[in-house]
Amino acid sequence: MTTLNGTELKAHDTLVVGGTGNVGYFLVDGFLRAGARVLVPSRSQANLDRLRSRLGPAAAQRLVPVLGDIGTADGAARIQARVGELTGELYAVAAAPASWHQTASMLQAGFADFKHVIETRLYPHYLAAEALLPLIATAGSYTTINGPAGFISPPPPGIGAIAVAAAAQNKLIEAIAAETAGRPRVNDVVMKAFLGPRGTRPGSPLTGEQVGDYLAALAANGTGVHNRTLQLHDPRQVDQALSGTFA
Incomplete structure (x- = not known):
């Protein structure tokens, strides 16, 4: 199995939205293993401390915590300003601010629950893109992490x-990608992996490390990949990505 060699993103500044979460941890880990310095915004200092501890002292030396809330318009503007102070230019951003949500019934859960899901799973993707795209190098990349729920018919x-939030996220990212015209590259990765607070869950088609490998490889090697919905579900795709192929 091929893996990162530590030079793919060496000397580059990167950022992971949702980097203290179950999926985000592996994105941070992947960017670090590719040689990058990684900025991670979070509302919680405790979560940032936990991330640093989980990564270990060597990797954490290239972790840059950014305290703030990118899930609100004011918070996103403050994070934009702070990130601008910390780095001259970002080369790659990976955004995984959303978490899973399930009820017995969408209708029975009511409008308040539906509104909460849209506001907390979809809106942060717009706010993060609005704040961070201006800070990314024109040759860089912006990648969002999506789940398969929005692509099941019917859910x-x-x-x-x-499912509604995920489908809307996909169209949002396509619309943003059309506006950047590939400078920077913008893609949506639909990830089929089961990742929890203790790592990869049993039965997952992909390990968390493989997800991190793929995202780092996409940032480093996917120079012609733009405005794509990439369905990531097979370890063979990770090997191909590390060699520069994104099917």
Whole structure:
């Protein structure tokens, strides 16, 4: 199995939105293993401290915590300003601010629950892109992490709200990609992996490390990949990505 060699993103500044989460940890880890310095915004100092501890002292030397809330318009503007102070230019951003949501029934859960899912799973993707795209090098990349719920037809009743958010996220990223015209590259990765607070869950088609490898390889090697919805579900795709192929 091929893996990162530590030079793919060496000397580059990168950023992971949602980097203290279950998926985000592996994106931070992948960028670090590719040689990058990684900025991670979070509302919680405790979560940033936990991330630093989980990564270990050697990797954490290239971790730059940014305290703030990118999930609000004011917070995103403050993070934009702070990131601008910390780096001359970002080369890659990976955004995984959303988490899973499931109820017995979307309709029975009611409008307040649906509104909460849209506001907390979809809006942060717009706010992050609005704040961070201006800081990315024209040759760099912006990648969002999506889940398969938005691509199931029809979605089961209990995942209706998150399916709507995921489908809307995909169209949002396509619209943003059309506006950047590839400078920087913008893509949506639909990831089929089961990742929890203790790492990869049993039965997952991909390990968290493989997800990190793929995202780092996309940032470093995917120079012609733009405005794509990339369905990541097979370890063979990771090997191909590390050699510069994104099917």
